[in-house]
Each structure stands twice: as structure tokens, then as C-alpha cells.
Amino acid sequence: MDHPERKWIAEYRKGKVESLAHLVEHFRRPLYGFIVRMTESSADAEDVFQEVWLRAIRHIDSYHEKNFLSWLFRIAHNLVIDRVRRQKPVVHFPQTPFTTTATRWEDRIPDTTSAAPDRQIAMRDVGPRIKAAVAKLPVEQREVFLMRMEGDLPFKEIARIQKVSINTALARMQYALNKLRQDLKSDYADLSGIRT
Amino acid sequence: MKCEQAKLKILRADAGELGSWQTRVLERHLGACAACRHYRADLRQLAEATRMEPQPAVDAFAMRMLLGEAQRVSAQRGVPSLGTRLFDFFQTLEIPALRPALATAAVVAVLVGGALLVRQPSMLTAWNDDVDQQIERLQDSLAALSADDLPHANANDLENIACELLEVEG
Numbered sequence: 366m367d368h369p370e371r372k373w374i375a376e377y378r379k380g381k382v383e384s385l386a387h388l389v390e391h392f393r394r395p396l397y398g399f400i401v402r403m404t405e406s407s408a409d410a411e412d413v414f415q416e417v418w419l420r421a422i423r424h425i426d427s428y429h430e431k432n433f434l435s436w437l438f439r440i441a442h443n444l445v446i447d448r449v450r451r452q453k454p455v456v457h458f459p460q461t462p463f464t465t466t467a468t469r470w471e472d473r474i475p476d477t478t479s480a481a482p483d484r485q486i487a488m489r490d491v492g493p494r495i496k497a498a499v500a501k502l503p504v505e506q507r508e509v510f511l512m513r514m515e516g517d518l519p520f521k522e523i524a525r526i527q528k529v530s531i532n533t534a535l536a537r538m539q540y541a542l543n544k545l546r547q548d549l550k551s552d553y554a555d556l557s558g559i560r561t
Numbered sequence: 562m563k564c565e566q567a568k569l570k571i572l573r574a575d576a577g578e579l580g581s582w583q584t585r586v587l588e589r590h591l592g593a594c595a596a597c598r599h600y601r602a603d604l605r606q607l608a609e610a611t612r613m614e615p616q617p618a619v620d621a622f623a624m625r626m627l628l629g630e631a632q633r634v635s636a637q638r639g640v641p642s643l644g645t646r647l648f649d650f651f652q653t654l655e656i657p658a659l660r661p662a663l664a665t666a667a668v669v670a671v672l673v674g675g676a677l678l679v680r681q682p683s684m685l686t687a688w689n690d691d692v693d694q695q696i697e698r699l700q701d702s703l704a705a706l707s708a709d710d711l712p713h714a715n716a717n718d719l720e721n722i723a724c725e726l727l728e729v730e731g
């Protein structure tokens with residue numbers, strides 16, 4: 366089945382509590398990836414992640430949409446925006462690169478025919494700097510960028526969550542990409558994509 | 562098409578939001594424009610890089626806490642409403658096998674929805690008690706259909722109908 370979560374949601378609603386564990390595991394990566402870059406620390410992120418699921422559990426009967434992750438992101442958006450409004454400082458990332466050998470992103474980028482060897486080299490070690498650059502984006506732009514990149518949400522959904530037009534969501538994405546281009550200029554000297 | 566427009570279209574195309582005609586127009590532009598081809602390739606690499614960051618697994622204690630809460634909430638919840646059950650039923654249909662039958666399923670759903678519309682709230686409650694029976698009938702209707710009966714329908718139509726049903730019921 367293309368959408369295993371649909372089965373788990375149905376089972377969970379019928380009272381099979383264990384199906385919730387599948388849902389939590391299944392959506393951990395995009396949801397936590399979004400939250401951790403929208404909050405102050407990983408402890409904060411864990412709190413918000415937990416709170417998103419508590420709300421989802423309590424309101425699961427009101428879920429009648431096509432995209433469960435989008436629903437979760439909407440809950441997360443409300444929590445994160447609440448925190449921002451309460452003047453919580455936004456995230457600051459350490460500048461040191463992570464080196465988990467098994468999951469270094471640069472080792473896992475597919476080697477496409479369009480990517481010449483020098484382009485691959487240019488991408489090397491840029492991961493932590495992408496993180497740092499994303500952290501500097503204004504909240505709305507960072508949110509669009511992460512919902513799109515981490516959550517793979519369509520702009521239609523992102524616009525709905527942010528309560529703006531699709532054009533505004535697209536413009537925020539463009540601004541975010543342009544700022545990342547500025548910040549990552551040296552890393553991306555050979556990458557025309559983040560050049561205008 | 563200008564490059565600025567093309568870039569917006571690339572964003573929407575990568576999000577699966579571009580229709581086939583627009584996609585063809587975009588592909589034509591990309592065929593002739595190296596700058597936009599690079600833009601797309603780099604956008605995809607950036608997406609890849611962003612998604613590559615390792616994330617910690619779900620903390621076992623947190624999971625136990627969530628499951629405990631789910632258990633508690635579950636004990637207090639009643640049977641899901643008819644609309645919710647129908648919604649889940651449509652969502653979990655194995656679509657390719659049943660695709661031809663979907664139009665009639667939609668009709669059945671509309672009839673159920675129409676019936677709900679004209680009933681009194683007290684009747685709605687009675688129907689909710691009978692959710693499984695209603696869904697079984699719907700399943701029977703689906704099973705009884707042959708592909709010839711049903712020219713056009715898709716999963717989205719059904720999902721939309723399920724959503725409408727929920728509004729009717731709510």
C-alpha cells in the first residue's frame with residue numbers, strides 16, 4: 366500500500382492503540398526534522414514533538430484530510446508559532462560538522478549524470494553549513510523551506526497551514542533559496558542552482 | 562517562458578503540483594535553458610542534503626508515555642462516527658483493483674450522505690450505532706459491481722465525497 370499510515374489511522378481509531386506506535390515511528394523523521402530546526406534546542410524539540418502527538422491523540426477523530434503529515438505539521442506549526450510569539454529565542458546551531466559515518470548526507474547523494482565530479486566535490490561538507498544557513502532564515506521562510514524539504518508537502522498545503530496564498534508560499538520559498546545562495550556562496554561557487 | 566517563471570514552475574513541479582500541460586511547457590524550456598536545468602538539479606541536491614541529516618530514534622520513554630495517553634483517551638472514546646468510518650474505509654481501499662467500482666461507490670456514499678441529510682439528529686445517533694452494518698452494505702455494493710458499470714472515477718473523487726459526508730454529518 367502506498368500510504369501505510371492510512372491503515373494504521375483506521376486501526377487506531379477502531380481502538381488498536383499499538384498502531385499509534387507505527388504512526389509515531391513512520392513520521393518521526395520529517396516531523397522531528399522540522400521541529401528541531403524551528404525550536405531552540407533538541408530538548409525543546411522533544412517537548413514539541415511530544416506535544417504534537419498528544420494533541421494528535423486527543424483530536425484524532427477530527428482528522429478527515431488526505432495528508433496526515435500535513436495535519437501533524439499544522440499542529441506543529443501552531444505550537445512553534447506560539448513559542449515564537451512568547452519570544453522564545455529561535456534556534457542556533459553549532460557550526461561543527463556532524464560526522465556520523467553511516468549517514469553522512471554527502472555520501473548518499475545520488476550520483477546523477479548531470480552532476481559532474483567537481484559539483485559533487487563542491488557539495489562535500491556543505492551539510493552543516495546548510496543547517497546553519499537555514500537557521501538564520503526568517504521564521505516564515507524557514508518554515509516553508511522545511512515543510513517543503515523535510516515534509517515534502519505541496520505548496521498548496523504549506524499555504525493552507527500558514528494561511529497565506531500559494532503565491533506567498535512560493536515567494537517565501539524563493540526568498541529562502543536566494544538567502545541560502547548568499548550564505549552558501551563559497552560552497553556553491555560551482556552550483557548555478559543557488560545562483561540567480 | 563521566462564526563467565523566473567520557469568523557476569516557480571520547477572518548485573511546483575517538484576512538489577507534484579504541475580498539470581501535464583504545464584509540465585510539457587516547462588520541459589520544453591528546460592530543454593533549451595541550461596541555467597534552469599542547473600537550478601532544478603541544485604534544488605534537488607539541496608533537498609537531498611536537507612533530508613540527509615540523521616535524526617534520533619523515538620525515545621522509548623516518550624513512546625511509552627504516548628501509548629499510555631492513547632490508551633487512556635481510547636478508553637474514553639466511543640465508536641468512531643459513521644463519517645469517520647466511511648472516510649477510513651475509502652482511505653484504505655486498494656484503489657487499483659477497485660478503481661472501476663469507485664463511481665458507484667461514490668453514488669452509494671452520496672445516497673448515504675443524502676439519507677443523513679434528511680434525518681433528524683436523533684436518527685444520526687441511531688445510525689452511528691449501526692456503523693459496521695452500513696459499511697458492510699457499502700462493501701457489498703462495491704463487490705457486486707462490474708467494471709462495465711462504471712466509466713470514470715478516481716480516489717480523489719471518493720475522498721472528496723467522504724469529506725463531504727463528514728460535513729453533512731457534523
Ligand SMILES: [Zn+2]
Pocket residue numbers: 563564567590594595596597
Ligand atoms: Zn531558464
